[in-house]
Amino acid sequence: MPAQDRKALLDNLRLELKARIHHYEEHQHRSSGALNKDLDDQALEVQNDEVVARLEEEARLELAQAEHALARIAAQVGDFCEECGKPIAPDRLKALPYTTRCKNCATSNEGESSSNKAF
Numbered sequence: 001m002p003a004q005d006r007k008a009l010l011d012n013l014r015l016e017l018k019a020r021i022h023h024y025e026e027h028q029h030r031s032s033g034a035l036n037k038d039l040d041d042q043a044l045e046v047q048n049d050e051v052v053a054r055l056e057e058e059a060r061l062e063l064a065q066a067e068h069a070l071a072r073i074a075a076q077v078g079d080f081c082e083e084c085g086k087p088i089a090p091d092r093l094k095a096l097p098y099t100t101r102c103k104n105c106a107t108s109n110e111g112e113s114s115s116n117k118a119f
């Protein structure tokens, strides 16, 4: 797909992720100030905080990935794998606009980073 199209997709993704992170931050800010008399409610709240904290971390990783991909597009190397330098299959770029690795490299590095799980 044209680099401009992919850039537009990533720009949208970046905005969406920033909005999500903002939302998570607000949630955490709000719940940290809450006082619960009931212990069960408190436990539930802590659990929710952990879930939100994890979601926020995932969103931040995805955002970093999207920004990394945008930087590579800006440097005119967005279509190439950052590990082996070979072109990334157009179908792969279409399915995963934020990817910066070809299928081979992404597969061989599976498990290294949680942000690559979907690759």
Ligand SMILES: [Zn+2]
Binding pocket: 081, 082, 083, 084, 085, 086, 101, 102, 103, 104, 105, 106
């Ligand atoms: Zn590669």
